[in-house]
Amino acid sequence: MPDPSPRPHLFVDISAHGLGHLAQVAPVLNALACRLENLRMTLRSALPTAMLQARIEAEFTHLAASSDFGYVMHDAMRVDLEASARAYCAQHADWDLRVAHEARLLAGLAPDLLLSDVAYLPLAGAARAGIPAVAMCSLNWAGLFAHFFAAEHWAGEIHRQMLSAYNSAACFLRLTPAMAMPELSGKRDIGPVAALGEDCRQSIRARLRCADDERLVLIAFGGVSKQLPLAAWPRVARVRWLVPQAWQLAHPCASDFEPLGRSFTDLMRSVDAVIAKPGYGTFAEAACNGTPVLYVRRHDWPEQHCLIDWLERHGQCREISEAELLAGQLEAALEALWQQPVPPNPLPVGAAESAAILLPWLRRAGRPLAAACPASAPDDHEGALPAAR
Known part of the structure; x- marks a missing residue:
C-alpha cells in the first residue's frame, strides 16, 4: 500500500557565487526543519558538502552541481566582465534545451516545492515541469545583468529569458536589505535573515593566549579569494588578526581561525571587529550579532549600496579604501569604529517569515494554497524589531 503520509520534499538550489547565498538559505531551511520534522x-550546490553541513542542521541529499555561475570574478572585489559576458552567451545559446533538461531532472526528483537562491534556470525548469517554485535573495542576476550589459546589442534576448524565468516563480522573497528589483513581479518583502552565533570570546581568547587589552579582528571576504599582504603591514598595537588558514601566514600578530574549531557565526559574534567587502551574509550577520565592520567597497557592484545604507543605520561600520587595506593603515579606522555609538541589534526575523510562506506547499504534498504568496504592500523591516545587545 502507498504511504498515506509521504514526506514533503523540498528541492533547494544554492548559488556558489561566494558564501552569502548559503548564509541566506540556511536559517530558512533550519526554521523549516524545526516545523516539519x-x-x-x-x-544542489557547487559548495562542498561539509560547508553546507556546517550551516544546515537537518539532513539533506547533496547534488554536487551548479545551475548558475553568477559572475566570473577576478577576485573578491572585481567582476571579470569579458569572461562573464562569454559565459552568459554560452549559457543562453541553447537556452531552450537547458530548460528542457532541467525540467526532466526536476520531474524525476518530483519535489513538492523548489526554492532557489538565486539561480533562474531551476525556476524556468520548474515552470515547464509544473512544479511550484519560489526565489529568495537580496539580488537577482537579471538586475545585475542589466546593470553591466544593458547597452550591449546581444544582451536583450538573454535578459528577457532571465526575467521570464524569475517571473515564473510563485513569488520572490526579497530579503532585507536588498536591491529594489523593479523588474520583478511577485516580490514579497522579508525581514533580515542571519544566523546568531554563540559568544565564545573568553574561550577563544584563552586558546590564543590573548593579552587582556588585545582585540580580535576577523578578516573575511565571503568565500571569494582575496589574500592580503598582511606580512608587510605595520604593527597595530593590541590587535590580533584572525585570518584564513589557506593564507599559510606566519605572523606574530595573526592566527588562523579554522583551528579554533568554531563556526563562522560564533567567530563573528565573538570578535571585536570584522574586515570585509559588502556582502549580504557578512553585513546581516555582523549587524544581528553586534559586530563592528570595516568595509572596502567593491568595484561597480550595485548591490553594495543598499547593504551599506542598511548597515549604517543598524550597526557600527566604517569605510576604508582599498589602498588603506593593502597598506595595513587600519589603526585610526579601527579606533574610530570602536568609538561609534552602539545601536540595538536588528532581529533576524526573515527566516521565520520565509518558512511560514513556504510551509503551505510542503504541508499539502505539492498542492499549494492559493494564498501562500499573497501580494502585499512592502513591509518595513528596517530594524523595527530591535533586540537588546
Whole structure:
C-alpha cells in the first residue's frame, strides 16, 4: 500500500557565487526543519558538502552541481566582465534545451516545492515541469545583468529569458536589505535573515593566549579569494588578526581561525571587529550579532549600496579604501569604529517569515494554497524589531 503520509520534499538550489547565498538559505531551511520534522531536502550546490553541513542542521541529499555561475570574478572585489559576458552567451545559446533538461531532472526528483537562491534556470525548469517554485535573495542576476550589459546589442534576448524565468516563480522573497528589483513581479518583502552565533570570546581568547587589552579582528571576504599582504603591514598595537588558514601566514600578530574549531557565526559574534567587502551574509550577520565592520567597497557592484545604507543605520561600520587595506593603515579606522555609538541589534526575523510562506506547499504534498504568496504592500523591516545587545 502507498504511504498515506509521504514526506514533503523540498528541492533547494544554492548559488556558489561566494558564501552569502548559503548564509541566506540556511536559517530558512533550519526554521523549516524545526516545523516539519519529516521534511526531505535535496540540495544542489557547487559548495562542498561539509560547508553546507556546517550551516544546515537537518539532513539533506547533496547534488554536487551548479545551475548558475553568477559572475566570473577576478577576485573578491572585481567582476571579470569579458569572461562573464562569454559565459552568459554560452549559457543562453541553447537556452531552450537547458530548460528542457532541467525540467526532466526536476520531474524525476518530483519535489513538492523548489526554492532557489538565486539561480533562474531551476525556476524556468520548474515552470515547464509544473512544479511550484519560489526565489529568495537580496539580488537577482537579471538586475545585475542589466546593470553591466544593458547597452550591449546581444544582451536583450538573454535578459528577457532571465526575467521570464524569475517571473515564473510563485513569488520572490526579497530579503532585507536588498536591491529594489523593479523588474520583478511577485516580490514579497522579508525581514533580515542571519544566523546568531554563540559568544565564545573568553574561550577563544584563552586558546590564543590573548593579552587582556588585545582585540580580535576577523578578516573575511565571503568565500571569494582575496589574500592580503598582511606580512608587510605595520604593527597595530593590541590587535590580533584572525585570518584564513589557506593564507599559510606566519605572523606574530595573526592566527588562523579554522583551528579554533568554531563556526563562522560564533567567530563573528565573538570578535571585536570584522574586515570585509559588502556582502549580504557578512553585513546581516555582523549587524544581528553586534559586530563592528570595516568595509572596502567593491568595484561597480550595485548591490553594495543598499547593504551599506542598511548597515549604517543598524550597526557600527566604517569605510576604508582599498589602498588603506593593502597598506595595513587600519589603526585610526579601527579606533574610530570602536568609538561609534552602539545601536540595538536588528532581529533576524526573515527566516521565520520565509518558512511560514513556504510551509503551505510542503504541508499539502505539492498542492499549494492559493494564498501562500499573497501580494502585499512592502513591509518595513528596517530594524523595527530591535533586540537588546
